[in-house]
Amino acid sequence: MxxxxxxxxxxxxxxxxxxxxxxxxxxxxxxxxxxxxxxxxxxxxxxxxxxxxxxxxxxxxxxxxxxxxxxxxxxxxxxxxxxxxxxxxxxxxxxxxxxxxxxxxxxxxxxxxxDEHSWHEPPDPDSTSESNRWRTLRFLLDELPEEQREVVELAYFHGLSQRQIAEHTRAPLGTVKTRARLGLEKLRQAWFEGSRSDDE
Amino acid sequence: MDRSIHIDQDTLAVFALGALEPRESRRVGMHLDQCERCRANLKGFKAAADGLLHSAPPVEPPARLRANIIAQISKAQPARRTSWWQRLTNLPLAPIALGLSAILLALNVGLWLQVQEVQQLEAQLLAQVNEDRIAQGLYAYPDVHRVLIEGENVYGSAIYEEYLRFAVLYVWGLEPLPEGQIYQVWLIEPDGDRVSGGLIDVEAGEEFIQAVVRAPAMIKGFDGIGVTVEPAGGSDQPTGVKVLGVDL
The missing domain is CATH 1.10.1740.10 (RNA polymerase sigma factor, region 2, helix turn helix motif)
Structure with a gap:
C-alpha cells in the first residue's frame, strides 16, 4: 500500500x-x-x-x-x-x-x-538485463526449426487452434502437437539457462 | 478427466500456447485444478509462452492514441475513485483540516447515506423500468421466437428475435445464491465459445425473474443460452455449475 x-x-x-x-x-x-x-x-x-x-x-x-x-x-x-x-x-x-x-x-x-531490424541486433553478451534476455528469446524463436516456429507463432500470435494449424500447415494433428512441445521445450530450456546464468 | 491419467506433454504445450479447442481446454483446466503434477509440468511451458509476449519488437504508436486514451479516461471515471484533494486530506500535514473535515463529515454522514440510498433505489427502479420496456417491446416485435428453458427445478421461456442483439429470459424457480455468488448468463457461439450476457441477482422471495440478455452480435449468431453460478462480479468464462440452458 x-x-x-x-x-x-x-x-x-x-x-x-x-x-x-x-x-x-x-x-x-x-x-x-x-x-x-x-x-x-x-x-x-x-x-x-x-x-x-x-x-x-x-x-x-x-x-x-x-x-x-x-x-x-x-x-x-x-x-x-x-x-x-x-x-x-x-x-x-x-x-x-x-x-x-x-x-x-x-x-x-x-x-x-x-521493420524489426533494430530489434534484431545481436544481444550484448555482457548484459544480464531482463530486456536483453527477452531479446535473446526472440533470437531463439527465430532459430527454432521452421516447422516448430511456425506452429508456435500461429498458435500464440495468430490465435489459431491446433486443428486450424493442422489445416493451415497440412500436417496431422499429432505432428502439430509434437512440434508445439518441441518448440516450447527449446524455448523453456534456453529461458531457464538464461535465468540461471543471470543469477550467477 | 480421470485424475490418475495425467495430461501428456504435447497437450500441455498446446494448452500453454492457448491453442486447444474450447472444450478440450476446459477439460484440461479442470484436471489441472486437481493435479499438482500436471501443474508442475505446465509451469515451464507457461514460462516460455509468457516469454513470447515480450519477443514482439516495440513499435512507437501514433501520437493520437495517447490523445484518444486521455479523452476516454476523462469520460470514464469510476465512482469509487478518489481525487487528489480527498487523498491530501488524509495526510498528517493537515491535522486541523482533517479534524474539521471529520466533524463536518459526522454532521453530514446521515444525510449523505440517505441520499445514497435514494439514488441507489432510483437507479434500480430506472433499470427495472428500462428492462420492462425492452421486454414489452420484444413481445410486440414481428417474428419473435419463444423457446422453453431446460433446467433442474427451473422452468420458463426465452423470447428473442434473430436479428436483434438481446433476448429476454423469464425464469421460475431460480434460488437466491449465498453471498459471494451470482448467476451469469452465457451466449453460446457455434464453436462452443461462451460470451457473457450479463449477471442475474436473485433476491430472497423472488419466485420469478425477468432478465434481459445482451449479446455482442445478433442473436442468430448464437446456438444457445446458458446460465451458471459464478463468483460475485462474474467470470470471463463459465467456471461454475450450469443451472439452465436454452437451444436457440
Whole structure:
C-alpha cells in the first residue's frame, strides 16, 4: 500500500521515481498522471505486440486503446506477486487481440509488415538485463526449426487452434502437437539457462 | 478427466500456447485444478509462452492514441475513485483540516447515506423500468421466437428475435445464491465459445425473474443460452455449475 509519504514523494519527485506496482496502485485510485506514466512506459510494447499479431496499424491502435482502458478500469486486479506488470499488460493485449480475431473469425496476415531490424541486433553478451534476455528469446524463436516456429507463432500470435494449424500447415494433428512441445521445450530450456546464468 | 491419467506433454504445450479447442481446454483446466503434477509440468511451458509476449519488437504508436486514451479516461471515471484533494486530506500535514473535515463529515454522514440510498433505489427502479420496456417491446416485435428453458427445478421461456442483439429470459424457480455468488448468463457461439450476457441477482422471495440478455452480435449468431453460478462480479468464462440452458 502507498502511504502519505509515497504520495508526497510522487508530487515532489514526479511519477518517474515509482515502479509499476506503485503506479498501478495509484491508477486503481483514479490517478490519471500515474496511468499516463504507465502508458508512456509500455505503449510501444503494447502497440508492438498488437501490430505483430494483427499486422494492421489501425486495428493495432484500437486494441492498444482497449488494453489500456482495461488497465484503467481494472488496475486493482494486478498482483505484483504473480508476475511483472509488463507480462500482465501484454497478456491483456494478447487476449484482446485473440478475442477480436475469434469473434470476427478473421485470421490476420501472417507476414510481418514492420521493420524489426533494430530489434534484431545481436544481444550484448555482457548484459544480464531482463530486456536483453527477452531479446535473446526472440533470437531463439527465430532459430527454432521452421516447422516448430511456425506452429508456435500461429498458435500464440495468430490465435489459431491446433486443428486450424493442422489445416493451415497440412500436417496431422499429432505432428502439430509434437512440434508445439518441441518448440516450447527449446524455448523453456534456453529461458531457464538464461535465468540461471543471470543469477550467477 | 480421470485424475490418475495425467495430461501428456504435447497437450500441455498446446494448452500453454492457448491453442486447444474450447472444450478440450476446459477439460484440461479442470484436471489441472486437481493435479499438482500436471501443474508442475505446465509451469515451464507457461514460462516460455509468457516469454513470447515480450519477443514482439516495440513499435512507437501514433501520437493520437495517447490523445484518444486521455479523452476516454476523462469520460470514464469510476465512482469509487478518489481525487487528489480527498487523498491530501488524509495526510498528517493537515491535522486541523482533517479534524474539521471529520466533524463536518459526522454532521453530514446521515444525510449523505440517505441520499445514497435514494439514488441507489432510483437507479434500480430506472433499470427495472428500462428492462420492462425492452421486454414489452420484444413481445410486440414481428417474428419473435419463444423457446422453453431446460433446467433442474427451473422452468420458463426465452423470447428473442434473430436479428436483434438481446433476448429476454423469464425464469421460475431460480434460488437466491449465498453471498459471494451470482448467476451469469452465457451466449453460446457455434464453436462452443461462451460470451457473457450479463449477471442475474436473485433476491430472497423472488419466485420469478425477468432478465434481459445482451449479446455482442445478433442473436442468430448464437446456438444457445446458458446460465451458471459464478463468483460475485462474474467470470470471463463459465467456471461454475450450469443451472439452465436454452437451444436457440
Amino acid at each position: 502507498l502511504d502519505s509519504d509515497d504520495i508526497i514523494s510522487a508530487i515532489v519527485k514526479g511519477y518517474s521515481s515509482f515502479d509499476e506496482a506503485e503506479l498501478t496502485l495509484l491508477v486503481a485510485e483514479g490517478d490519471r498522471q500515474a496511468f499516463l506514466t504507465l502508458y508512456d512506459r509500455f505503449a510501444s510494447r503494447v502497440y508492438g505486440l498488437a501490430l505483430k499479431m494483427l499486422g494492421d496499424p489501425m486495428l493495432a491502435e484500437e486494441v492498444s486503446q482497449e488494453s489500456f482502458m482495461r488497465l484503467w478500469h481494472r488496475a486493482e486486479t494486478y498482483r505484483p506477486d504473480r508476475g511483472a506488470f509488463s507480462t500482465w499488460i501484454l497478456t491483456i493485449t494478447r487476449r484482446v487481440v485473440i478475442d477480436r480475431l475469434r469473434k470476427q473469425s478473421r485470421q490476420p496476415e501472417i507476414a510481418m509488415s514492420i
